[in-house]
Amino acid sequence: MFKIMFSNWDALLSGLGYTLMASVIALIASLIIGTAFALMEISLHKWVRVIGKAYVEFIRNIPLLVIAMAFYVIVPQFIMQMDGFTAGTIGLTIYTSAFIAETVRAGIQSVPNGQMEGARSNGLSYMQAMTHVVFPQAIKLVIPPLGNQFINLVKNSSVLAFVAGFDLMYQGKLIANATFNTFDTYLAVGVLYLVITMPMSYAMRYLEKRWHTA
Amino acid sequence: MQNFINAYSAVNLSYLLRGLWVTIEVSVVSIFFSFLIGTLLGIARYVKIKYFSAIVGFIIDLIRNLPLLLLLFFTYFALPNIGLRLSVIPASIVAMTVFESAMLAEIIRSGIGAVPVGQMEAARSNGMSYSQAMLQIILPQAFKKMIPPLVSQFISLVKDTSLATIILLPELTQHAQIIYGQNVNYTIPMFVALAVLYFIVNYALSVGSRIIDHRLN
Amino acid sequence: MKKLFKRMSVLLAAGFLILVAAGCGKPLADQDALARAKKADTLVWGVKADTRLFGLMDVKTGSIKGFEVDMAKALTKQILGSKGKAELVQITSDTRVPMLKGGNVDAVIGTMTITPERQKVLNFSDSYFNAGQSLLVPKDSKIKSVKDLTAGTKVIGVQGSNSVDNIRKVAPATKVLQLSDYAQAFTALKSHQGDALTTDNGILYGMSQQDPRYVVVGGSFTKEPYGIAMNKGQTNLTNAMNKALKTLRQNGTYEKLINKWFGDVPGFDIKEVG
Structure with missing residues (x-):
């Protein structure tokens, strides 16, 4: 395993780089999109709520692979050029945004209603009350699940291997094919995934415990 | 439009449905086994037996933090090394079960943890043994609360079966790929079909869970 | 409960050990594939399902069809006799080597070029198709x-x-x-x-x-002789495969199959491939 790791260090490292890049981009983008849909889901207008809910329910029930493949295969045929990394990252973003929307919505709704009412009666607008009063309280509840979403993103970004997205899994497949040493290659790839995900996972558990008891 | 009509020919549809059947088959069997194993692992992690629980916990964490894609590859190619030649369906079930058991173990551990400690103490002081109390008092309460996260994990499992296309499991996504691989005009109709079929199965699961959850709580 | 778990963990450990002991003795890849195939009357082939003419999934019947599939069936009959069954397992270029090395399949007939690098880790039969x-x-x-x-x-x-x-x-x-x-x-x-x-x-x-x-x-810019691949060390199966291949060439089966699949492909010269 170590032999494979050292002799293919450049390829593995670049794969890890693409994996992390896809995960970080998708996390930020899905945080924005997810929060927008979370706000739609709790909107005061019925139709906005319906649209928000429909998006979340639809995306949550479809495999990530199907979404990523659709972007890779369909978009370039009809709309525009799109490489595997881009298609995969967009797929990851859309998929994850639905889960983040649920997390953020639950976080916001767990802040007691009285907080919003109190802020409003003190003369704050709905938006002001949201950003100054509700969000800061919701964020503590939301951070650990968001951390877990990031771990999921790192793991899920392996679907980039299906669309030639240069990620860690893709590089692993190429190395396995070049060296014929499948077992050791995937062991090395596994270790590299764990180097990212394990510390994250323990850190999130620690935060959850601490903030839960606080 | 013509593409849609041609793409949904009886031949193609029946091929897709055969794929859906494999998806459901693999999902149901994996759900069954991973629920059993996940419950045992979850309890093992909760009861804190010296060393044993810690080791179990570490292995669970390792598996949870790896991409399923990697586990699928590993299982399929590594099983013959211990003398087992499994065809692709059982091999996929083994890989899915290993992964999902670890995911479920975490859910079940925290579910049991959420039952107030007083419940156990009360049951014990009423003369129940530890295992009686666990089986008759704690677990039923824990499962009641766990239905939403459990079912959403099951939905993940159904979606995750699509990843087994990497070892050529003849499930829904792979069958769709074969159809549009042979005629590029069928790409959009096939993706629409995939979205609809996965949505129906998973939405049914989540509606079912909401009904059960509502009845129990 | 704790007692129960202790008992269970002992049982689990014991079960695991038995499995390892039973398995470790003979990983599938190390057993003699020919002897096992003869015993089971079945040869397990890795074939392509994504390659028109060679091995392609027929959506209508759900079975794989192509030149290589027909070859696999004919070779099986030659090696195992008329009762012999060819079990077909789908492979891709990506999965075929690990499946051979692991022992998921006995032999691969899947547009696989005989190259010096691959010969280091696999056995190859004589070439059955010359591509470029x-x-x-x-x-x-x-x-x-x-x-x-x-x-x-x-x-x-x-x-x-x-x-x-x-x-x-x-x-x-x-x-x-x-x-x-x-x-x-x-x-x-x-x-x-x-x-x-x-x-x-x-x-x-x-x-x-x-x-x-x-x-x-652009014409072809390399020579790609396809061979049937088997795991390294499967000498008996490799010899049997070469003998069967020779027989198929002599009795006309090979030519018949080439003509069946490549006879009317425009632009393709069937004289070059044999």
Whole structure:
């Protein structure tokens, strides 16, 4: 395993780089999109709520692979050029945004209603009350699940291997094919995934415990 | 439009449905086994037996933090090394079960943890043994609360079966790929079909869970 | 409960040990494949399901059809007698080596070129098909041969195929994208993910036959003799395979199958392949 790791260090490292890049981009983008849909889901207008809910329910029930493949295969045929990394990252973003929307919505709704009412009666607008009063309280509840979403993103970004997205899994497949040493290659790839995900996972558990008891 | 009509020919549809059947088959069997194993692992992690629980916990964490894609590859190619030649369906079930058991173990551990400690103490002081109390008092309460996260994990499992296309499991996504691989005009109709079929199965699961959850709580 | 778990963990450990002991003695890859096949009256073949003419999934029947599938069945009958069954397992260029090394299949007949690197880890039979690498492009493409693959062009290949290494040698400036199988690769070409698709001419002619908007250009720029691959050390099976192959060539079965699959492929010279 170590032999494979050292002799293919450049390829593995670049794969890890693409994996992390896809995960970080998708996390930020899905945080924005997810929060927008979370706000739609709790909107005061019925139709906005319906649209928000429909998006979340639809995306949550479809495999990530199907979404990523659709972007890779369909978009370039009809709309525009799109490489595997881009298609995969967009797929990851859309998929994850639905889960983040649920997390953020639950976080916001767990802040007691009285907080919003109190802020409003003190003369704050709905938006002001949201950003100054509700969000800061919701964020503590939301951070650990968001951390877990990031771990999921790192793991899920392996679907980039299906669309030639240069990620860690893709590089692993190429190395396995070049060296014929499948077992050791995937062991090395596994270790590299764990180097990212394990510390994250323990850190999130620690935060959850601490903030839960606080 | 013509593409849609041609793409949904009886031949193609029946091929897709055969794929859906494999998806459901693999999902149901994996759900069954991973629920059993996940419950045992979850309890093992909760009861804190010296060393044993810690080791179990570490292995669970390792598996949870790896991409399923990697586990699928590993299982399929590594099983013959211990003398087992499994065809692709059982091999996929083994890989899915290993992964999902670890995911479920975490859910079940925290579910049991959420039952107030007083419940156990009360049951014990009423003369129940530890295992009686666990089986008759704690677990039923824990499962009641766990239905939403459990079912959403099951939905993940159904979606995750699509990843087994990497070892050529003849499930829904792979069958769709074969159809549009042979005629590029069928790409959009096939993706629409995939979205609809996965949505129906998973939405049914989540509606079912909401009904059960509502009845129990 | 704690007691129960202690008992259970002992049982689990014991079960695991038994499994390892039972398994460790004889990983499938190390057993004599021919002896096992004779005992089971079954030879397990890895075949392609994504490659027209060689091995392609027939959506109607759910079975795989092609030249290599017919060859696998004919060879099985030669080796195991008329009762012998050929069990077909789907492979891709990406999965075929680990499946052979692991022991998921006994032999692979799947457009696999005999190369010195592969011979280090696998046994090969004599060649049963002589292909050559070429390019598939859209009809109106400016690319007419490998010389046109300059910087800025993208070529699609398949993971685990040696055509990817070859193209890097003859056209080092081009960017290579590797997909997991031929169906995905052809779909990617149709989705404009690359300017050309490269692999062996036989496979490319199959794609061109399926969708005439794409043509094979530039002639072949390598020699690709296909062999049946078996795990390293399976000498008995390799010898039996070569003997059976010779018999099929002598009794006319081979020619019949070549004609059946490649006889009416436009632009394809069947005299070159045997």
